[in-house]
Amino acid sequence: MTDYLSLAEDIAREAGEMLLAKRPTMSRQVETKSSPTDVVTALDTASEQLIRERVRAARPGDRFLGEEGGEAPGESEVRWIVDPIDGTVNFLYGLPDWAVSIAVEVKGEVVAGVVNVPARGEVYTAALGRGAWLGGGRLRCNTGVPLAQALVATGFGYFAGRREVQGEVVAKVLPRVRDIRRGGSCAVDLCSLAAGRVDAYYERGINPWDYAAAGLIAVEAGARLGGLHGRPVGPSYALCAAPGLFEELHDLLAPLDPERDA
Ligand code: IPD
Incomplete structure (x- = not known):
């Protein structure tokens, strides 16, 4: 599980760096998808392509589900579930809350998750049964709130x-x-x-x-x-x-x- 998590984190960090570097010049290259308000930038596609290539190189048999490219079948019981930019409208407008999201599912259960929020310099991680983390700090949601x-x-x-x-x-x-x-x-x-x-x-x-x-x-x-x-x-x-x-x-x-x- 640690291997899945560290691979997912490495790839999410690499995609985040690429997006931060290219956003100033490329984020305005936009097309619409399911409706006029549903946008995809050239960098959503580039980010997903980078992530697909890195996963394929490291784990060639795994399945892959990406927001932009859909399902890639495979023999493996492992599936990578990826949003190359979650919060595309924020990304387009230069607002900081957009993320590269990578989950690893084994036999239908998510066992590792990484959410990289590059514009905030925050990388959230979790492994099933082992807690959730922001950098070195353990995360706990608020409790007892009515x-x-x-x-x-x-x-x-x-x-x-x-x-x-x-x-x-x-x-x-x-x-x-x-x-x-x-x-x-x-x-x-x-x-x-x-x-x-x-x-x-x-x-x-x-x-x-x-x-x-x-x-x-x-x-x-x-x-x-x-x-x-x-x-x-x-x-x-x-x-x-x-x-x-x-x-x-x-x-x-x-x-x-x-x-x-x-
Ligand atoms: C969207 C964002 C948004 C949510 C939409 C999603 P996208 O994802 O997560 O917060 O309200 O339902 O589609 O399109 O930016 O990847």
């Missing part, structure tokens, strides 16, 4: 219809919590939760590459991660918070959105 005093991070999808529902849900959550944050990167949001910078996170419609690494980091920092009604995180909801707050948030969200597209 919903009414919780700082809650969330995010929005790229489809207008989904955003309408997300807007309705936010309008109901906001009066019940300390405040809401929309940071712009699911991976950074979950790492912020692990570091105690927010108390809770929820979002509807995130993908495995957004949360695979950071979800392990949050869980290893003591948080609970799951969907609504006991389901795992899936195409509908992701909720994350310390036990107690998780249940309070769940009970607030469950009646607001009966998973219309689940």
Whole structure:
């Protein structure tokens, strides 16, 4: 497991350095994907290509799932789940909260995760059962926070219809919590939760590459991660918070959105 983690960390650091170096000149080379608000820069593609090449060179038989290039099949029981830039809109605008996210899954379970936030100089890591770390410091999420005093991070999808529902849900959550944050990167949001910078996170419609690494980091920092009604995180909801707050948030969200597209 340590080998997976150190390889993932080396590759995430290399991709982060490349992105920091090239961002000033290349970040404006943009195309749109699933909707006019869903953008991909030339550097998302370059970062994923670098990561794919490094993984293939070190572990040729492993499978790979990347946000930009999709699935690469393989014989191995190991799969790398990669978001080459999570928070692409932040990256495009020169905001610091974007990340290179690399998770290693073995037989369907994430065992190692790295989230490199290059513009902040922060590298978050976790290994299954061995804790979550920011540099040399062990991470612990906030505990004992009631919903009414919780700082809650969330995010929005790229489809207008989904955003309408997300807007309705936010309008109901906001009066019940300390405040809401929309940071712009699911991976950074979950790492912020692990570091105690927010108390809770929820979002509807995130993908495995957004949360695979950071979800392990949050869980290893003591948080609970799951969907609504006991389901795992899936195409509908992701909720994350310390036990107690998780249940309070769940009970607030469950009646607001009966998973219309689940
Ligand atoms: C997005 C970010 C954002 C979240 C979106 C994701 P991307 O990922 O994580 O915070 O709200 O749902 O799609 O597109 O920047 O890789």
